[in-house]
Amino acid sequence: MAEQPETYPITYGVLGLLAFGGSMSGYDLKQAFDCSLAPLWNATHSQIYNQLRRMLVLGWVEMERHEQESRPDKKVYQITQAGRAALGAWQTQQPVRGLQMRDEVLLRFIFGSFAEPQALAITLRAAIKDHEQRMELYRLTAQRLPPTPPGNGALAGQNTGSEPDPFFVELARFAIMFEETYLHWLQQAMAFVEARIASESHRTT
Incomplete structure (x- = not known):
């Protein structure tokens, strides 16, 4: 066999x-x-x-x-x-581990003591731009989610043929909330790095 x-x-x-x-x-x-x-x-x-x-x-x-x-x-x-x-x-199998992040931006940031602040600022600015674009994509995606397939799973018989699938709706909500949180942190991290750049500039003048 x-x-x-x-x-x-x-x-x-x-x-x-x-x-x-x-x-x-x-x-x-x-x-x-x-x-x-x-x-x-x-x-x-x-x-x-x-x-x-x-x-x-x-x-x-x-x-x-x-x-x-x-x-x-x-x-x-x-x-x-x-x-x-x-x-x-x-869906009935043993659950696996949840979110496992592998993010080079965060990896660079945690070792920021070994970086020039200006280099770290460039990384953060690029990340902010990237996540702003992702946020826009997810908001657009949330407007064209697929309907629940008829007669399927837990929602069998509840599909109207036009309403978006509620599980996709919840995922879209998660994606937008995640990007909002990440962008908020990136902006705070950017302010932190800019303050270090200003401090170093002050010490050298």
Whole structure:
């Protein structure tokens, strides 16, 4: 008997998006990741296609080829009943650790005693600009969240076809609150570093 491929959190991210989106290509899934799941999980094109191949072997998705003029055939994927069952079973597994941050800005900041304050200020200004852009993206995303798939999970029978999925609504709220908090801290950190720059300038004059 052939060994079954391993699955990872990103596997279920792809599976969940297919449960919401119906028929989707790898490109469609990448767009959905960038628009819907960016606050909690990033995925490259190659990672998404690796998961699709893995799920084809598992029987969790089906693939159809759509012919295109002057271009390679487009591969479109759909979740299967086995895939929906796997998505539900994953929710019952032992919970894993929550948020695990790997943030180079924070890593640089904590070792700020070994940095020139001006260099640290450049890092913080870039981070502020980046998180302001993320905040704008998440606010825009919150205006076009997907509706709950009909007859699905805990909200079966409650979907109106137009109301955004309440779990996506809560995630969007989390993403915006997180960025607000992070930006507030970055601005305080910037003021702290600028005060050190001013203090050093005063001592050298």
